Amino acid sequence: MTDSSSAPALRKTPLHSWHVGRGARMVAFAGYEMPVLYTSIVAEHQATRQAAGAFDISHMGRLRFEGPRAGQLLDHLLTRRVSDLAVGRFRYSLICNEEGGILDDVLISFLESPSGRQFYLMVVNAGNHAKICRWLTPHAADYPDVHMHDATDSTAMISVQGPHAEAIVAKLFDVHVVRLKYYRGLVTEQMGKACIVSRTGYTGEDGFELIVKADDALRVWENVMLAGRDLGIEPAGLGARDTLRLEAGMPLYGHELSESIDPFSADLGFAVDLAGDRTFIGADALRRLASRPTPQVRVGLTLEGRRPAREGAQVLDTEGRTVGEVTSGTFSPTLQRPIAMAYLARELARPDQIVQVDIRGSRSDARVVELPFYRRPRPSP
Numbered sequence: 001m002t003d004s005s006s007a008p009a010l011r012k013t014p015l016h017s018w019h020v021g022r023g024a025r026m027v028a029f030a031g032y033e034m035p036v037l038y039t040s041i042v043a044e045h046q047a048t049r050q051a052a053g054a055f056d057i058s059h060m061g062r063l064r065f066e067g068p069r070a071g072q073l074l075d076h077l078l079t080r081r082v083s084d085l086a087v088g089r090f091r092y093s094l095i096c097n098e099e100g101g102i103l104d105d106v107l108i109s110f111l112e113s114p115s116g117r118q119f120y121l122m123v124v125n126a127g128n129h130a131k132i133c134r135w136l137t138p139h140a141a142d143y144p145d146v147h148m149h150d151a152t153d154s155t156a157m158i159s160v161q162g163p164h165a166e167a168i169v170a171k172l173f174d175v176h177v178v179r180l181k182y183y184r185g186l187v188t189e190q191m192g193k194a195c196i197v198s199r200t201g202y203t204g205e206d207g208f209e210l211i212v213k214a215d216d217a218l219r220v221w222e223n224v225m226l227a228g229r230d231l232g233i234e235p236a237g238l239g240a241r242d243t244l245r246l247e248a249g250m251p252l253y254g255h256e257l258s259e260s261i262d263p264f265s266a267d268l269g270f271a272v273d274l275a276g277d278r279t280f281i282g283a284d285a286l287r288r289l290a291s292r293p294t295p296q297v298r299v300g301l302t303l304e305g306r307r308p309a310r311e312g313a314q315v316l317d318t319e320g321r322t323v324g325e326v327t328s329g330t331f332s333p334t335l336q337r338p339i340a341m342a343y344l345a346r347e348l349a350r351p352d353q354i355v356q357v358d359i360r361g362s363r364s365d366a367r368v369v370e371l372p373f374y375r376r377p378r379p380s381p
Contacts, residue, residue: 013058014156014217024237030126032059034238041239045333048203048244051232052162054224055241060157061129062211063136065120067146074108074120076280077139079263079272082120085110090183090198094263094271095132096282100289101259102266103135104128105251111196113187121196121211123157125253139281156217160224161207161244163376164231169208171227173197177208190220202241204248205376243330246339249300249372255311255327256298256341262286265294265343267371296324296343300373301366303338306331307359314358315342315366323348326357332373339373340366 010033019026024035035056037044047053065074071083080093090109094102107123124132133150140148160168170178172190177197180186185198193216201207212220225233242252251257251266263272263286272286303309308331315324329340340357348355353368 013056014214015056015221018218018221029238030059034059037237037239038235041243042333044234044236044240045243047232047234048162048205048236048240049334052160052164052168052228053236053240054233055159055236057159058156059126061124061126062151062155063122064149064151065146069143070120070146073140073143073146078280081273082108087112088184088186090185090200092271097259098282098285100262100282100285102257102261102263103259104132104253105257109185111187127254154214155211156214158210158221158224159201159207161201161203161205165207168228168231168233172223191223193220202250203244204372204374243333246328246330247332247334247374252328262289264289265296267298293346295346297346297349299342299344299349300369300371301340301342302369303357304365307364308338309340309357309359315344316356316358317348334374
């Protein structure tokens with residue numbers, strides 16, 4: 001018998017009481033107690049696609065780097081160069097081990113406070129937070145003039161996503177925030193509260209992410225909800241965040257990404273900068289991998305019928321041979337059909353290729369499609 005009293009207590013975000021007070025269904029996720037839904041995954045998904053969704057993403061890790069060689073340290077750690085980032089720029093990157101396996105995918109930015117203090121901010125996946133901190137520590141020790149600070153517990157992170165996100169944010173900030181381009185950000189204030197704002201997200205929609213002090217989180221969240229009240233904003237949980245990112249073809253660590261998967265198999269070669277003689281952890285292995293096609297590659301699948309494939313489902317060719325495995329699957333609320341991401345033998349990973357997926361003992365026909373499954377409509381010129 002397991003002694004449940006010995007299990008570590010789940011952590012709570014600064015917005016935990018708000019979620020519970022609104023009747024959210026809370027679940028354990030990456031060491032936190034998080035809302036998986038408030039009303040239904042489909043309703044929250046559709047609200048985000050059609051109007052706006054507000055997400056508490058405070059469980060994501062936030063690491064701050066300062067010092068004269070902070071950019072040099074990060075260039076040594078990351079698959080993409082970041083020391084050339086202009087103030088206010090964001091960049092998607094990977095952290096790999098020496099063999100080229102993915103330790104995490106991260107968002108890195110270079111920011112400046114109103115006082116002129118410059119720093120890099122790295123957002124890491126919640127489930128990898130402790131692992132990445134342990135991995136970073138010995139490497140950072142070689143750069144004693146760089147200060148690394150874990151700001152996760154002292155801050156909160158809020159995401160506002162959807163076609164009405166800009167109109168909502170316009171009510172909360174000055175015009176400089178609304179004019180931000182994609183993957184841009186700045187340090188500003190929200191009703192006198194210090195706030196980092198970026199035009200980023202994980203849903204396939206336009207949107208903004210806010211980082212505020214933990215003590216200010218509830219007030220800022222309530223301001224967001226008030227600003228979006230007449231624009232259809234709804235709080236959304238982890239369930240909708242997962243279906244949204246899957247429709248957008250965005251990989252999730254622990255599903256499409258792991259230490260046994262390299263960036264080229266994951267179709268993330270764009271996030272690996274091997275130009276010239278650039279060196280970083282894993283660069284030699286990644287150069288070797290880049291020189292030859294990987295045996296499997298990440299693809300999208302659309303399935304016949306209405307039964308979704310789940311993680312671990314086997315993908316078969318027309319002869320019944322196993323040629324791949326599903327990493328994420330759901331019934332798409334937007335497309336109204338089952339979709340999945342999978343790793344598939346490269347020779348079959350071409351659009352319109354027909355394969356089969358074993359769904360709990362029954363085989364369902366599936367078609368290979370280009371990712372993403374969903375692209376948001378662009379405004380008319």
